[in-house]
Amino acid sequence: MHYYKMGKIPHKRHTQFRQSNGELYHEELFSTVGFDDKASLLYHVQPPTKILQAGDPKDVKPETIHDKQLKHRCLMGFNVSPVDDYLQSRKPVLVNGDCKIILAAPKKGNSDYFFKNADADEVIFIHEGSGKIRTQYGNLNFKYGDYIVIPRGTIYKLEFKDENNRLFIVESYSPVVTPKRYRNQFGQLMEHSPFCERDIRKPEELETHDEEGDFLFYIKKEDALYPYHYGSHPFDVVGWDGYVYPYIFSIHDFEPLTGRIHQPPPVHQTFAAKGYVICSFVPRLYDYHPLAIPAPYNHSNIDSDEVLYYVDGDFMSRDNVERGMITLHPGGIPHGPHPGTVEKSIGKKETKELAVMVDTFRPLLMTTHAVDIENKDYYKSWKK
Numbered sequence: 346m347h348y349y350k351m352g353k354i355p356h357k358r359h360t361q362f363r364q365s366n367g368e369l370y371h372e373e374l375f376s377t378v379g380f381d382d383k384a385s386l387l388y389h390v391q392p393p394t395k396i397l398q399a400g401d402p403k404d405v406k407p408e409t410i411h412d413k414q415l416k417h418r419c420l421m422g423f424n425v426s427p428v429d430d431y432l433q434s435r436k437p438v439l440v441n442g443d444c445k446i447i448l449a450a451p452k453k454g455n456s457d458y459f460f461k462n463a464d465a466d467e468v469i470f471i472h473e474g475s476g477k478i479r480t481q482y483g484n485l486n487f488k489y490g491d492y493i494v495i496p497r498g499t500i501y502k503l504e505f506k507d508e509n510n511r512l513f514i515v516e517s518y519s520p521v522v523t524p525k526r527y528r529n530q531f532g533q534l535m536e537h538s539p540f541c542e543r544d545i546r547k548p549e550e551l552e553t554h555d556e557e558g559d560f561l562f563y564i565k566k567e568d569a570l571y572p573y574h575y576g577s578h579p580f581d582v583v584g585w586d587g588y589v590y591p592y593i594f595s596i597h598d599f600e601p602l603t604g605r606i607h608q609p610p611p612v613h614q615t616f617a618a619k620g621y622v623i624c625s626f627v628p629r630l631y632d633y634h635p636l637a638i639p640a641p642y643n644h645s646n647i648d649s650d651e652v653l654y655y656v657d658g659d660f661m662s663r664d665n666v667e668r669g670m671i672t673l674h675p676g677g678i679p680h681g682p683h684p685g686t687v688e689k690s691i692g693k694k695e696t697k698e699l700a701v702m703v704d705t706f707r708p709l710l711m712t713t714h715a716v717d718i719e720n721k722d723y724y725k726s727w728k729k
Contacts, residue, residue: 346545346588347532347533347542348586349587350584351482351483351548352551352553352583352584353583354386354388354584354585355388358372358386359372364390370390370583371388371391371393372388373387373388373389374386375387376589377496377497377589383589384587384588385482385588385589386585386586388582388583388585389577389583390555390581390582390583391555391557391577391581392577395576396573396575396576397559397574397575397576398574399571399573400572400573400574402571402572403569403572404568404569405569405570406569407712407713409440409710409711410715411710412711415677415678416678417673417674417678417723418672418675418711418719418723419671419672419673419723420438420670420672420673420715420720421667421719421720422511422513422654423450425448425449425450425714426450427450427451428450428451429451429452430453431453431460432563432570434449434451434452435447435448435449436448436712437712439652439671439673439710439711439712440709440710441709442518442620443517443518443618443619443705443707444515444517444618444703444705445516446513446652446671447512447513447514447515448512448513449510449512449514450511450512451503451510452505454502455563456502458561458563459500459501459562459563459579460500460562460564460565461498461499461500461565462495462498462499462516463497463564463566464516464518464565464566465516465518466494466495466496466497466520466521466618467494467495467497467516467517468492468493468494468517468623469492469493469512470491470492470493470512470514470515470654470701471488471490471491471492471493471512472512472513472656472668473511474489474506474510474511474512475487475505475506476505476506478493478502478503479501479502480495480499480501480502480580480590480591481579481580481585482499482548482551482582482585482590482591483549483550483551484548484551484552485546485547485548485591485592487593490595490596490597490699491593491596492593492594492595492616493591493592493593494521494592494593494594494616495591496520497520499590511669513701515703517618519618519619519620520618521616521617521618521623522616522617522618523615523616524616524617527539537602539599539600539601539615540598544594545592545593546592546593547590547592548592551584553580553581553582553583554580554581555578555581556577556578556581557577558576558577559576560574560575560577560578560579561574562575596627597627599625599627601613601627603629603631603632603633604632605633605634605637606632606634607637607638607639607642610651610702613625620705620706621703622703622704623702624701624703624704625700625702626698626699626700627698628695628696628697628698629696630694630695638687638691639690639691639693639696640682640690641682643679643680643682644681645678646674646676647676648676648706649704649706650673650675650676650704650705650708651673651675651680651702651704652702652703652709653674653700653702655668655669655671655672655700656668657697657698657699658696658697658698659698660700663683665726673709684727684728684729685729
């Protein structure tokens with residue numbers, strides 16, 4: 346992201362910055378990829394290192410299914426049962442060495458503890474629900490259609506307004522960024538980008554909690570969840586600046602790129618990372634060549650797995666689509682529109698579809714959670 350600052354910071358970094366009682370504020374460098382990538386500097390009232398107790402880790406590695414069956418899959422995402430606790434609600438369904446795709450239906454947030462994912466950046470898509478995310482960088486209000494982008498190592502709490510919440514989450518083992526082709530040499534989003542800096546919501550409401558006590562953390566590292574007790578409140582930051590912080594981008598602010606003939610999926614790209622991309626399919630006008638076929642052509646995605654998460658609206662290339670449904674079209678075999686949908690699409694002027702796509706360049710493995718919600722006959726759905 347771009348440079349941003351909140352609260353009080355000294356004129357010069359790594360210099361004396363004192364509290365009203367004469368004590369120094371405690372500077373913390375929050376850096377990524379060692380010292381080679383983006384970083385922020387935070388100033389704490391208390392040192393952020395006061396560990397009281399470290400508990401035994403809990404293994405949360407997803408159990409994968411190695412069935413070696415190359416076929417199209419369909420998961421009924423809304424069949425994931427709601428769970429009170431936020432962390433317990435997170436069910437990984439598709440995973441590889443670059444990312445995890447997770448479904449969650451939390452009734453509540455994590456009000457009793459703080460969470461830090463030290464493994465991965467997180468992109469949390471809000472399908473149903475609204476509320477607030479609280480972090481050491483400040484707070485952000487979220488609602489339906491928001492992507493919450495959380496850099497790895499960010500300490501956060503989620504608060505929901507009610508119990509009806511559905512989340513589509515991507516854990517990324519590399520930093521999540523905007524596509525390079527959208528940015529100029531200075532990092533500014535250019536005129537051809539389908540969104541710009543005005544669409545990105547940055548942290549607000551910097552809360553400074555000067556509190557000592559016993560504060561429970563759960564820290565995720567290498568598929569283990571570590572319980573930690575710290576002696577001071579993590580949200581005791583009086584100011585910070587830099588390039589690392591959580592932010593929100595709404596899928597409703599993505600401006601679609603259209604053409605005279607059918608445009609390929611890269612025009613829908615929203616985020617990039619190592620080994621995969623995230624795309625947004627939004628309401629848009631169809632192609633306007635007089636002989637255009639709005640339905641997508643058949644595609645042999647030889648080198649990538651295509652995951653589509655259906656959010657809302659009508660999907661003219663698919664039959665029997667439900668909200669929260671996930672389709673996996675694996676690399677190596679062709680996929681395409683269902684029978685009859687190509688002719689049916691001709692002459693249509695627009696689509697109201699809303700979906701999130703994840704294309705990975707390494708195969709995805711299904712988990713036991715995915716098996717529980719799979720429509721096992723989906724691969725036969727291209728038969729007339």
